Amino acid sequence: MTAKMKTWAYEDFVEGASLDLGSKLVSAAEIVEFATEFDPQPMHLDEEAGRASILGGLAASGWHTCSMFMRMLCDAFLLDSTCQGAPGVDQVKWKKPVLAGDKLTGTLLVVAKRLSKSKPQLGLVTMRSELFNQRGESVFELENSVMFLTRDAAGRPA
Amino acid sequence: MTAKMKTWAYEDFVEGASLDLGSKLVSAAEIVEFATEFDPQPMHLDEEAGRASILGGLAASGWHTCSMFMRMLCDAFLLDSTCQGAPGVDQVKWKKPVLAGDKLTGTLLVVAKRLSKSKPQLGLVTMRSELFNQRGESVFELENSVMFLTRDAAGRPA
Numbered sequence: 001m002t003a004k005m006k007t008w009a010y011e012d013f014v015e016g017a018s019l020d021l022g023s024k025l026v027s028a029a030e031i032v033e034f035a036t037e038f039d040p041q042p043m044h045l046d047e048e049a050g051r052a053s054i055l056g057g058l059a060a061s062g063w064h065t066c067s068m069f070m071r072m073l074c075d076a077f078l079l080d081s082t083c084q085g086a087p088g089v090d091q092v093k094w095k096k097p098v099l100a101g102d103k104l105t106g107t108l109l110v111v112a113k114r115l116s117k118s119k120p121q122l123g124l125v126t127m128r129s130e131l132f133n134q135r136g137e138s139v140f141e142l143e144n145s146v147m148f149l150t151r152d153a154a155g156r157p158a
Numbered sequence: 159m160t161a162k163m164k165t166w167a168y169e170d171f172v173e174g175a176s177l178d179l180g181s182k183l184v185s186a187a188e189i190v191e192f193a194t195e196f197d198p199q200p201m202h203l204d205e206e207a208g209r210a211s212i213l214g215g216l217a218a219s220g221w222h223t224c225s226m227f228m229r230m231l232c233d234a235f236l237l238d239s240t241c242q243g244a245p246g247v248d249q250v251k252w253k254k255p256v257l258a259g260d261k262l263t264g265t266l267l268v269v270a271k272r273l274s275k276s277k278p279q280l281g282l283v284t285m286r287s288e289l290f291n292q293r294g295e296s297v298f299e300l301e302n303s304v305m306f307l308t309r310d311a312a313g314r315p316a
């Protein structure tokens with residue numbers, strides 16, 4: 001493998017900074033495809049069942065919303081970063097239904113950062129992310145900490 | 159719609175009870191398919207890149223593990239329940255990599271339950287779930303609260 005310098009290393013995340021996560025149009029076909037494989041509850045499979053549920057329409061599985069958020073994160077900066085994965089998620093809030101035809105936009109706030117004590121080439125960045133629908137309503141919140149290599153560690157050949 | 163009595167209503171969850179979530183074999187093709195759509199980081203797309211990463215092999219996206227867990231939950235009892243969705247997730251831990259060829263098994267513990275104060279036909283069941291690989295190692299933990307209709311509310315036509 002060739003060592004390629006990534007744009008986003010640990011040092012490039014600034015506490016208090018906010019990042020744009022772009023946008024994502026959610027289609028009925030995608031909702032049904034995801035639900036068929038991972039969450040085949042009626043309100044995620046069928047428009048009529050969705051309308052009859054408390055979600056009020058054909059609604060994305062909460063895990064589908066998480067997954068679409070992840071793709072937005074990847075496209076916004078994660079694929080061009082020194083990301084080393086994440087140990088988990090501190091909290092997910094599914095605040096409002098994500099319905100077929102919705103257009104999601106997202107923002108990410110850098111809440112905190114710290115270098116690992118045991119592995120000084122690795123830092124943990126705590127992020128609070130939020131997705132909104134086309135009416136500006138907050139539909140999703142997530143907080144977690146993601147591991148990034150430092151710029152030095154990423155530039156040094158393994 | 160015909161009112162069909164579901165096996166699992168709010169009353170059927172007993173604090174301290176544990177439920178079997180069955181098993182799930184994780185294929186390389188599924189890992190790559192999910193990652194291509196939702197989390198195209200190299201360690202989720204390519205065996206060699208996975209081996210070079212801290213995950214040690216072609217590894218499922220953490221969101222893929224969440225989604226596979228959701229399907230195990232659906233098949234174990236959720237599709238035959240009065241489930242009304244969930245407001246979110248309190249915590250997810252990706253404890254060890256889930257690699258191509260792994261066989262996951264799962265258990266769920268009913269931690270607590272309470273009726274909604276504002277909607278007495280609805281109860282909230284707090285669950286702690288865990289997935290293990292074929293070596294018995296705990297790879298995933300999740301805690302959240304899920305809404306279920308009471309048996310009376312579910313049996314009563316809308």
